[in-house]
Amino acid sequence: MEIKVMKSVLEANEDRAQQIRELLKSKNIYMLNFIGSPGAGKTSLLEKTIESLKERFRIAVIEGDVATDKDAKRLQKYDLPIIMVNTDGGCHLDSMTIEKALEQLDLDNLDLIFIENVGNLVCPAEFDLGENAKIAILSTTEGDDKPAKYPFLFREASSVVLNKADLIEYTNFDRKLFIENVLTLNGQMPIFEVSCTKRNGLDDWYQWLEKELLKN
Amino acid sequence: MHEFGIIEGIFKIIEKTADENKITKISKVKLKIGQMRQVIPEMLQSAFEAVSKNTKAMGAALEIEHVPIIMKCKECGREFVVKNDTYTCPDCGGFKLEVISGQEVVLESVEGERV
Numbered sequence: 001m002e003i004k005v006m007k008s009v010l011e012a013n014e015d016r017a018q019q020i021r022e023l024l025k026s027k028n029i030y031m032l033n034f035i036g037s038p039g040a041g042k043t044s045l046l047e048k049t050i051e052s053l054k055e056r057f058r059i060a061v062i063e064g065d066v067a068t069d070k071d072a073k074r075l076q077k078y079d080l081p082i083i084m085v086n087t088d089g090g091c092h093l094d095s096m097t098i099e100k101a102l103e104q105l106d107l108d109n110l111d112l113i114f115i116e117n118v119g120n121l122v123c124p125a126e127f128d129l130g131e132n133a134k135i136a137i138l139s140t141t142e143g144d145d146k147p148a149k150y151p152f153l154f155r156e157a158s159s160v161v162l163n164k165a166d167l168i169e170y171t172n173f174d175r176k177l178f179i180e181n182v183l184t185l186n187g188q189m190p191i192f193e194v195s196c197t198k199r200n201g202l203d204d205w206y207q208w209l210e211k212e213l214l215k216n
Numbered sequence: 217m218h219e220f221g222i223i224e225g226i227f228k229i230i231e232k233t234a235d236e237n238k239i240t241k242i243s244k245v246k247l248k249i250g251q252m253r254q255v256i257p258e259m260l261q262s263a264f265e266a267v268s269k270n271t272k273a274m275g276a277a278l279e280i281e282h283v284p285i286i287m288k289c290k291e292c293g294r295e296f297v298v299k300n301d302t303y304t305c306p307d308c309g310g311f312k313l314e315v316i317s318g319q320e321v322v323l324e325s326v327e328g329e330r331v
Contacts, residue, residue: 002327009225009321123218148301187311
């Protein structure tokens with residue numbers, strides 16, 4: 001006999017993510033999910049962004065990694081709450097993990113939560129964590145053809161940060177082609193070309209982010 | 217999407233369904249997967265075989281329906297199938313789109329017998 005099930009495998013994760021979303025809304029907290037390949041510059045971007053915002057916003061970080069606390073240690077110097085999550089081999093964070101992390105934070109005294117997802121362009125985009133926005137981070141040394149290979153992320157993200165813009169001259173990276181590739185997938189995608197190490201192009205990113213924060 | 221992750225997620229639902237309906241041997245599992253998930257059928261099959269070993273679903277046939285990516289243009293209302301990863305309306309060129317299909321990861325049905 002055939003039993004009709006018609007259940008989404010992701011339903012449980014999505015239901016929980018929605019609950020997280022409602023909880024954060026009630027506490028007036030804005031949450032961002034940073035997704036990018038290993039080495040793209042997620043932690044570097046977080047460092048710069050925290051430096052820019054920490055005087056005006058109370059920030060916490062949920063730091064996801066397969067193993068080690070190296071990224072969390074880099075952010076310790078900012079003296080803000082950091083919840084370290086090791087997935088022990090898992091390639092993405094899910095809403096259950098975030099729910100547990102939020103239990104360890106004082107939500108009555110926070111404005112902003114940054115999630116640094118596991119370095120991976122595939123799976124993290126597929127798991128709703130209850131965030132307000134997903135930010136896709138890539139770097140120029142990874143090639144200009146990445147957007148078409150990861151359509152899910154580029155459709156779901158609210159903005160794209162292209163890091164290591166200062167290294168373009170040493171690579172085959174075609175800037176125009178990259179932008180075209182992104183806009184073909186998502187015509188309204190803001191793209192920020194930055195260099196975290198050289199501190200170039202970050203002002204536009206900060207401005208966009210603050211506008212988003214104040215909108216909510 | 218991570219094929220093993222899908223199969224593991226599905227298995228929980230398969231086992232619950234089998235238990236609720238007193239099915240002791242599963243012969244077929246039907247999945248509906250949207251093409252935006254970029255799932256590789258062979259990998260899904262391998263993952264299924266690995267996860268179903270020594271369970272009620274061991275040896276069951278895995279049938280996958282691949283759902284095309286269909287978007288609806290918010291500007292002019294046209295629905296279209298996405299080709300070549302191009303997410304712009306073929307009629308008006310608009311890019312404010314609503315997903316109609318293509319992101320599903322659904323367990324459609326479970327077939328089996330009470331042996």
